Amino acid sequence: MSPAAILLYLLVTLWLGTTLLAQFRLVLPLTSRLDGLHLIPRWTFFAPNPGVRDHHLVLRDRLADGRLTRWKSVPVYPARPRFAWLWNPHKRASKVLSDAIFALGFLLKKGYVDAAGVAFTVPYLVLLRYCAHAVPPEPGATQFQIAIVDSAGHTQRTLECSFLSGFHNR
C-alpha cells in the first residue's frame, strides 16, 4: 500500500471516528467548533424530538401616533407541490426558516444570549431583515415587530405564539 493510501485511510478513519462522536450531544459543541469546513455530518434525523409544528412569521407596524396595525402573515414558502417527491425546491425556504428559529431558541435556551442580546444574533437578524422586506410598511408606520407562530395540523390548526420581537425602526 502506498504512503498516500495509508495516510488517506488514517484520515478517513479519523473522520469516521469524529463523525461517530459528533452524534452525541455532549461532544457536539466540541466537534462543531473544530468543523470549520462543515465536514462532520450529523445523522440524527427527526430525533430525538422531531419537529411536530410548522413555523410561520407574522409582522405588525406601529404607526406614528402609537397605534398598532393588525398582524400580517409574512410569506415564506408556498404549500408543498403535488410532485414534491420529484421536485421540491420550496423545502429550502422551509428549512431555512426552521433552522433559524431552532438556532434562535437554542441560543436563548442555553443562555448564550438574553432577551436583550438576542437582537444581535444572526438568526434573529435573518428573520427580522426578511420580514422587513417581505411586508411593505403601512402608510405612516415608524416601527415594526415580528412574531413566530407555531401551528400543527392540516385542516384544523392550533396556533401558538412562540416568540415576540421588540420594536424596530422601519
Place this chain on the structure above:
Amino acid sequence: MGLATCLGVTKVLLAMWVLLSSAEWLQNLHLLRDDGLLSWKVLCLRPSLLRSLTLRARLYSVRSVTAVLLCRIIAALALLLPGANHADLPASLLILVSCWYLSRRTLFGGDGSDQMGMVVALGVTLMSTGLAVNDPPLAWCGVFAIAGQATLAYPAAGIAKLVSPVWRAGVALPGVMNTQSHGHPAAARIAENWPHFSRSLCWLIMVTESLFPVVLLLRHDLAIASLACFAIFHLANAYFMGLNGFVWSFLATYPSVLAANSSIRHFLGSVHP
C-alpha cells in the same frame, strides 16, 4: 461488486443528486438576494467571517453562487459519461468543493441529503484518484469512506430515535405527518385512525435503521434485498415528506456498501468462488 462497477453506479447516482439539488437551488436564488432569507448582508455577520468582507461579498454574491451551480451541473453531466474516465476526478472534486462552498454560503437550509451528497462526492474523488494513479488501495479508501458514513448514518438515526420517548411511544410519526412542512394529510389521518399501526411503523423504522450495519455481513443477494427495502423507505419519505434529495444521495452510497460487503465477506472467508 468490483471497484469499476461501484464507481460507475455511484457517480451516476451522485450526478442525479447534483443535478436535482443544483436545479432546485437555481429556483431558489431569490433566497440569496439582499432581501431574501439568506441575504449575505446578514450572514456575513458570523464572527468567523468578519474578515476580508469585500472579497467574501464577491465570492458569495448571487452571481458567484449561480456560476458555481452552473459549474456543478456541467460536472454532473461529465459524471454521467459511461465508465470510469478522465473527467471523473475533476468533476467529483468540483462537486465536493461546491458542497463546501454552498454550506459555507447558506448556513441555514441544508439537510441530510446535502451532507450525504458531500460524503459521496468525497468518496468518488478518492476512487477516481486511485484509478487515475493506478493505486487500487487508494481507490478502495473512497469505498471505505462512503460505506463507513452510510453505516454510521442509519444506526445513528435509529438509535437516536430508540432513546426518544416520543418515538418509542409511537407519537413521533403522527406528529410529523400532521405538519405541512414534512407531513401528509392522508398519512396523518391513517396515523390518527390506526395508532397501533403508526406505533409499529415507528418501531420498524427504529429497529431497521439501527440494524443497518448487518447488511455488511449478509449474503450478497440478501444484502441487495435489504438495500432495496431501504431504497423503498427513502422513496416513501420522498412521497410523504417531500424529502426528494435523500433518495439520490443515500442510494448513491449503496454500491459502496455492497462493495464493502463483498470485501468483508471475502476477508471473513465466507465467499466461496
